[in-house]
Amino acid sequence: MSKQFQFKLVLLGESAVGKSSLVLRFVKDQFDDYRESTIGAAFLTQTVTLDDQTTVKFEIWDTAGQERYKSLAPMYYRNANCAVVVYDITQSASLEKARTWIRELQRQADPSIVIALCGNKLDLAARRQVSQEEAKKYAEEEGLMWTETSAKTGEGVTEIFTEIAKKLPLTAPSAARAGARTGGPATRTGVDLNRQSGSAPGQPDACNC
């Protein structure tokens, strides 16, 4: 019998690093050379299937990268189970911005949040400003997942979302079964299936550590 889980994922990072392109590649396997800047936050869903017939449904909030809207970001990353912080490997300043985001998440977001650092625009590796070593070292220090992707070619995109899915605490559905139909999110540890709820799900479950 297959099992399905649902998680809230948020994309953060400086403007024009390719957050929306990553999502577009992941959700629809498409790429636009000329994408307009996101002024707002887009909501999308995509499901990944893991080896053991487990499926993970991501509810993705793709947020605006512009500084002007920074104060609204917490509204979108609150209650998030995972975050993908994106930088552009051809812009060293974008990694600095990513560090800021990661510090903010570590301070403000749910303590159990899974954070992935993602260097995008791998297709432009010739103009690379951020070395793999530098980013990887930082990620290791902070205990983050790290990878490089190209939304344009699709390289590494599905992989990073799949890796995140594997990292998330997957509670056996039968454990969350009792009274589930009428129960609130409290009965479903680690699975944020109730996006209407203002309460914080995703509390780490002892049996899943």
Next chain:
Amino acid sequence: MSSLAIASEFIRSSDELRAVLEVTQIVNKSLDSSPQTSPETRDRCVLLVVSHKDDWDLTEEGCLFVCKHRWMRSTSTGVAGANAHPPRSDELDIQKVLPIYGEFAVAMSQTKREILELRSSIVNSAVTAPKSVLEQPRSVITLNITPAEGLAHDNGTPLTFAAEDVEGLKQLLSECKSLKEASELDGSEVVNLAQSTTHFNWIKPYFSKKTTIAALTSVPQDLRQVNQPLLDRLSPSCAGHMGDDHADVRVMRDDWIRVQAKEASRRGKQSLTIRLGTFNVNGKMPTQDLSSWVQGNVQNKVNDPSAEPKSASTPSLPPLAKVSPLVLTRNPFDWIIRRQSSKTKVHEVPVKEDPLARVDEEHPDDPDMLVFGFQELDLSTEALLYSTSNTREDAWCHAIFASLGEKATNYDKLASKQLVGMLIIVIVKRSLKPCFGDVKTSMTGAGILGVLGNKGGTAIRVSFTPPRPPSTLDWTSSNSVNQPGPTTLTFVNAHLAAFDEMVDKRNSDFHDLSRRLTFENSAYSNSSLKEHSEEKSDVVDHVATQTIGLNPPLNVYEGDAVFWMGDLNYRVDVQDHEMRRTLRNEEWETRDKFDALLCFDQLKKAIHSKKAFFGFQECQISHMPTYRFSPGLMMDKLGYDLKRKPAWTDRILYMHGSGCQITPGSYTGHPQITLSDHRPVSAYCTVQVDLYDLDEHRVNIVKRFNEVSHLDSESDKGGLKIEETLIDFGQIHYGKSVERRLVIRNIGKSPRAFRFVPVQLDSPIHPEWIQIHPMTGILLGEETTEILLQADVNDSNAQHLNSGDKDLDGTLILHTMLGKDHFVSLSAEYQRTCFANKLSWLTRLRGPIRSFKHAADLLPESHSRNAPKEIIRLVNWLMTNNATSEQIFMETGKEDVIDIIRECLDTGDEFPYSPQTSDTQTRLAFASTLLRLLNSLPEAVIPSHLHPRCLEMSNRDEAFEVLDELHPAAVNVWISVTAFLHFVSQSLKEEQVRRIASVLAPILLRDDITSAALPIPPNEKSKFLMYFME
């Protein structure tokens, strides 16, 4: 398109299509007593096995859908029969849904039925059928499907279909089998699909379309919802936290369809006039002439059709404007400003609207309907216990007709309803009687034990269909209405709990009656639903009926307008002696006096606080309280019983929807009818009824529905686009609103709904200095709309803005339903104003307010100025100026000059007007600015808690004592303003001085509308001010 492709489109993204099978339905022979054989008795269907996995606990449920292809409708209005075979559309209609659990079973038998002329199979093209043992050319397999609840429900016969596609059938059988095994439900359990919230909830959206069209055409929307802003009816939502978008979209969609369809169908309006009356008769019999109550003063009207019925002995007032239930919130002194400004403003020529055609053109001056409510018709115990006799009804009915005099022959009783002492009678013009139909009555006791009829209500609901317009009217043939649609009017007559302190009981009686006064809903049974369904189906729409629970009774609000009258028994929360003294005060203008008292009326308060009667409107009350009169010695000078505080217990309220405007004509008591301890009350009003064609309206609803039927699908193609997301308002000033437009374009082909959401659930949607119209909307594919953003600084928000940062900003979040959040950045540069600040704050400013940066700039309180510099500047200019004072404070100066003066006060610049000028206009402008500045203060110069003390002062020296209680800044303002008034008064006649005092006193001694105390009479305020002026 193949059935598979069509079915895939049809299934919601949350559900899975497991099997598709084309079949032919065979109507059970045992029911088939008609001589029909083939082909009408069978029809082609598509069976779908659909499963849904619950998001919550991942359980799976399955259903078998019995669907038919929708046939393209031919352009003629005729219903396409099954025989005609018009082209098939790519849409399916659900005929029946069979949940897979319990006794659900599919039995199969193979029969050769060559007589069946099956059309060539275009089944499941995706499957290349391998040879099968079962598959034999031209052979047909019969399916018998037993529903989950067993056969008891469906007349004991299973549904029978014939199928040819063996592979499809095999798949269907195996999917049904596995879904039944997966079902968690016990075999013996029967799920009530209409009520279950745990099982098979997911199938409900499939019915929403069909049932909604039926509901939209036949059930009027609840008026309480119609009058509530759409945004308030949606689920809470904020940035990153979606509400129940699916449900919200449906609410928005239905609202949109109703409004759009009605607008598209409306061919005009006609006016229907109604005279309403309520009378608590205290068990008395009709022993007096009731004509003033029943028909008003008709003599006046014959000579002057515009004159409203007036009764000679009640204070008569000019025709009444429509009054909102929120009348309590208005600034009671707005009228001063209005009165002054209206004189100098260019008089707009009132747009003369063509009078609406009357529904009855023969006797346009006589009301078309007469509706009377009585209470305490019979006070005997017998009546309470065995209210069977209607002798009293006959007596009162007779008295009403007698009061109509010679006109009585023009009227007929249409309906009446009595419950013990409560009687409601609807009388209509005889000539219009055929226009009234669908008469329903209801009654509910709310008295002793909550059921007995000593209190409670009776109600009548009627529908009025305008007569077909005569050819003399300007309805051209292309504009004619073949079958006019009805307007539904509901009349409630209620008697609520008595006594001053029982206000909570009255409120709860109201809610009880709102809930329990219901009418049988015949709309569905003879409804359009069946007549107009596209095909008459042999398959009973059983599940759909269950799912939505058809034929719920109608409440009193489910119509186009509701009138609620009766002895509502609400009292006035003012001391007994104050009430009587105020009523007797002849120096206080009647209307203002009543307004002041009505601020304490329990009914007005209940409406304002939304505790009861929320959304109802009432005409301006310009008559004396109608309760309680005493025939004996125990009465005051006005005739009121000394043991009961006078009150407006007898009321007539109304509520209407958007398409049924009610214009009040008169609202008055009838003190000359003295037979009871109450006085009767009457109201006259005009109801604008829509002229529309019933069929056309149905067509419009279906058309609009189809335009937005996909609104709740999560399609991500296209979407909304905001043209400019940075909105700069530039400089914004007090009293001058700045408008900007937000252009929203739907770049996709599907319709989209949007709403503004706040950043957090408990935060406001927009900054306080912005207004947004509208806050929600629907855009069809490729449609563009503009949203008005209005920056407005006024007395309510200026004080706060003045002390904050002058660079204003904010972000609006426009949420696309089931989609993206768009951000709109707002910015403005606020220009501070000296208006609308506390005097004690103004005196702490170091310089002009525009040079103020932040709170640290303020002088310490110990070093504050004696008086605000701005007020002193105005008074000094006026004192120095020698122009004539004839019209000062009586006329408003020119607006542009006032603006310049205010700007100079704010910036500290010199006035560009020399005090040496003899131009009276400039002087008037300075005086107006002073008046407005004083009126904008958050707290009056003499605050309301000191007003009672002002009353006690009997000379100038005593009056000065009151000033000891004031803030020093207020004392200095009072002294300098009154010094100027004193100076002006010396050159004026006493009459003029008195008039100036009557204008300034209500401003300098402004009432606090939130105060729990009754305001002091205006003449007392003037008297107090005069001590300083003379």
